[in-house]
Amino acid sequence: VNDARVYLYRDAINGFFEFPTEAARAILPRGIQPVEPHHGQSILAVTGFEFHQSPVGEYRELTLSVLVAPRLAPHQPMPRAALYPFMVGTTTQASRLHGSEVWHLPHHPKELEIDLVRGDGEIRLAAREGTAILELVVTVDAGWEQVEHRYQTFMNDDQGAYLSELTMAGPFMEHEEERGSLVLHRHPFTAALDPPSIATAPFREQWMKQGRESIFPLQTLVSAVAR
Amino acid sequence: MATRAEADLKSRTLDYDYSSFFYSSSDDLFTILEPYTEWYDQAQLRGYYLYAQPMFSQPATRIELEEKLEQRHLELLNLSSYNYLGLSYRPEVVAAAKRALDRYGLGAAGSPVLSGTMNVHIELERALARFKRKPAVMLFPTGYSANLGLIQGMMRPGDLIVADQNVHASIVDGAILSKADVRFFKHNRPDDLEKKLNGRAGKKLVVVEGVYSMDGDVCPLPDVVEIAKRHDARILIDEAHSTFIYGDRGRGVAEHFGLEDEIDIHVGTLSKALGGQGGFVAGSQSLYKYLEGFARSRLFSCALSPVVAAGVLESLRIAEREPELRQKLWTNVAHIRQKLQEHGVDVGESTSQVIPVMIRNDRRIFEIAHKLQRAGLYLQPIVYPAVAKHRSRFRISVSAGHTFDQLDHGVAILTRVLREEGIL
Numbered sequence: 001v002n003d004a005r006v007y008l009y010r011d012a013i014n015g016f017f018e019f020p021t022e023a024a025r026a027i028l029p030r031g032i033q034p035v036e037p038h039h040g041q042s043i044l045a046v047t048g049f050e051f052h053q054s055p056v057g058e059y060r061e062l063t064l065s066v067l068v069a070p071r072l073a074p075h076q077p078m079p080r081a082a083l084y085p086f087m088v089g090t091t092t093q094a095s096r097l098h099g100s101e102v103w104h105l106p107h108h109p110k111e112l113e114i115d116l117v118r119g120d121g122e123i124r125l126a127a128r129e130g131t132a133i134l135e136l137v138v139t140v141d142a143g144w145e146q147v148e149h150r151y152q153t154f155m156n157d158d159q160g161a162y163l164s165e166l167t168m169a170g171p172f173m174e175h176e177e178e179r180g181s182l183v184l185h186r187h188p189f190t191a192a193l194d195p196p197s198i199a200t201a202p203f204r205e206q207w208m209k210q211g212r213e214s215i216f217p218l219q220t221l222v223s224a225v226a227r
Numbered sequence: 228m229a230t231r232a233e234a235d236l237k238s239r240t241l242d243y244d245y246s247s248f249f250y251s252s253s254d255d256l257f258t259i260l261e262p263y264t265e266w267y268d269q270a271q272l273r274g275y276y277l278y279a280q281p282m283f284s285q286p287a288t289r290i291e292l293e294e295k296l297e298q299r300h301l302e303l304l305n306l307s308s309y310n311y312l313g314l315s316y317r318p319e320v321v322a323a324a325k326r327a328l329d330r331y332g333l334g335a336a337g338s339p340v341l342s343g344t345m346n347v348h349i350e351l352e353r354a355l356a357r358f359k360r361k362p363a364v365m366l367f368p369t370g371y372s373a374n375l376g377l378i379q380g381m382m383r384p385g386d387l388i389v390a391d392q393n394v395h396a397s398i399v400d401g402a403i404l405s406k407a408d409v410r411f412f413k414h415n416r417p418d419d420l421e422k423k424l425n426g427r428a429g430k431k432l433v434v435v436e437g438v439y440s441m442d443g444d445v446c447p448l449p450d451v452v453e454i455a456k457r458h459d460a461r462i463l464i465d466e467a468h469s470t471f472i473y474g475d476r477g478r479g480v481a482e483h484f485g486l487e488d489e490i491d492i493h494v495g496t497l498s499k500a501l502g503g504q505g506g507f508v509a510g511s512q513s514l515y516k517y518l519e520g521f522a523r524s525r526l527f528s529c530a531l532s533p534v535v536a537a538g539v540l541e542s543l544r545i546a547e548r549e550p551e552l553r554q555k556l557w558t559n560v561a562h563i564r565q566k567l568q569e570h571g572v573d574v575g576e577s578t579s580q581v582i583p584v585m586i587r588n589d590r591r592i593f594e595i596a597h598k599l600q601r602a603g604l605y606l607q608p609i610v611y612p613a614v615a616k617h618r619s620r621f622r623i624s625v626s627a628g629h630t631f632d633q634l635d636h637g638v639a640i641l642t643r644v645l646r647e648e649g650i651l
Contacts, residue, residue, distance in 0.1 A: 031254075033250050035246075035249075035250060038392060038399075038411050039399055039402065039403050039409055039411075040408075040409050040410075041411070068250075069249075069250030069251055070247075070250075070251070071251065071253060072248070072251050072253070072258065072259060072262040073258070073262065074261035074262055074265070075261075075265075076262075078239075078243060078247070078262060078266070080242055080243070080247075142587075142617050149242070174616065174617070175616065175617050176615040176616045176617065176618070204616065
């Protein structure tokens with residue numbers, strides 16, 4: 001635990017949107033399986049953060065990921081879910097370089113403009129770089145609960161394949177009432193996606209406020225994530 | 228002393244569910260087994276023991292079961308079994324099954340296409356066909372195998388299946404097995420069905436249910452039929468929870484809406500209102516002949532036990548002869564619904580004999596179920612992934628066999644516990 005890098009955030013929001021499994025498989029490396037809530041439909045996770053304390057100062061982040069099967073092992077803490085991030089954008093150069101070099105996350109090469117607007121019972125994220133990238137709305141339709149959730153993320157680049165274990169702790173809300181929304185624009189950031197094939201109403205909405213993300217040192221994977 | 232991982236799992240057991248263990252990114256097939264077992268053992272203690280507790284009696288309105296947690300013998304009021312007309316334990320049904328046992332022995336001892344078809348199977352198929360007013364009915368050993376064999380038998384790669392997202396697993400599995408292209412439309416949303424059909428050529432099958440088993444709501448069949456016809460799609464309706472319950476003659480939701488002749492394929496079950504086991508497909512003679520050759524779940528299974536077939540045949544005769552059973556069921560449904568409403572219980576969108584009691588708290592529902600059971604009420608908790616996250620509920624199955632006193636007693640236990648737990 002002491003080895004973990006800590007990032008504190010005002011808000012972390014997440015929308016899960018169904019999209020075709022063949023599109024998910026086209027994004028994923030061999031050996032990583034997409035999670036299907038329905039046959040033929042996988043999950044695109046659109047995640048926004050506003051960090052107010054981190055190794056590289058304040059910044060906002062937008063991540064596109066595929067929800068994937070976790071790596072489970074006997075007698076090890078179990079992750080709540082696992083993600084394969086395939087595109088990340090941040091608002092500062094320092095955070096972009098940090099994410100690429102330390103965590104091997106695939107970053108958009110330019111800084112993004114990310115607006116987060118907290119409203120009555122909802123939070124809105126709008127991202128652009130040159131032109132609009134996407135607009136995400138996450139709504140509140142469940143109670144808030146203090147939690148600590150464990151997640152896994154898989155990364156894959158020309159240097160190797162990696163697994164990151166992390167925890168997120170804070171007041172948390174999630175529901176599946178399909179009240180939020182996603183508007184996805186054609187942009188280099190979303191080039192791996194076909195917007196018309198992606199659901200515009202979320203399968204699941206999540207929001208954590210005033211939270212703490214602890215990311216443990218990367219593990220290098222020797223198999224099962226090679227392209 | 229517990230390891231950190233064990234302590235972590237104990238404290239977080241209900242953060243996980245069956246869906247957490249469906250996949251595992253590993254090179255070894257068995258890697259998943261030990262983490263799953265660790266979770267399973269903890270989950271049993273935290274409430275999953277409430278599932279599959281052994282019953283020592285008929286699935287009647289009062290039952291005896293052994294609580295798995297402490298091996299306690301309990302006598303409970305049963306609001307969980309889908310014995311909707313109370314036929315599984317009717318003396319005439321039991322007697323018919325006993326006679327069949329004496330005559331045929333226990334099993335059919337063969338596939339229905341080889342040596343497993345007995346005259347009682349033919350008699351039951353003909354009686355069901357007369358009841359459904361269809362040229363032919365084919366029996367299957369279970370309701371699951373009826374949908375599986377029917378859809379796999381009819382649909383091929385390149386065809387399109389568009390199903391309501393809440394259809395039964397047997398329909399989903401049949402669709403997967405067929406290798407057809409499968410799309411799901413949002414539950415009871417004909418506008419989304421239309422979107423999924425738009426621009427699609429070739430063979431198309433629209434699949435809905437009469438009554439949906441988790442929510443107890445009814446399919447908006449007139450809109451579904453209009454859209455499917457406009458797109459030249461065939462229609463399959465699974466009336467597992469609506470046959471012998473909806474319609475003037477009990478033929479289901481299709482009869483209720485006057486649309487029986489507009490539906491291409493009707494599926495029903497012998498295990499719900501008829502209190503037995505098995506499933507059936509009703510349609511044309513040519514459909515029967517084709518499925519005889521291509522419905523692999525029937526072709527390669529032993530035929531329905533003749534004992535069950537004989538019992539179900541008697542159940543069918545009673546259901547047709549005594550429409551007052553259906554009337555009693557609906558009277559019971561109205562009675563318990565009114566009582567629940569008087570107490571402000573959230574029953575979702577249900578309009579049928581399947582009545583969800585919405586708890587909307589995935590963690591606490593097990594504690595509540597435990598209290599209900601200890602208070603004398605047998606009611607099953609339904610949680611994710613069977614329903615959406617935070618739409619956990621209890622599912623009440625009303626039977627014609629219940630008395631008003633029993634229903635009132637059940638509501639009294641339920642509302643008392645829900646109040647104690649702050650749900651009401």
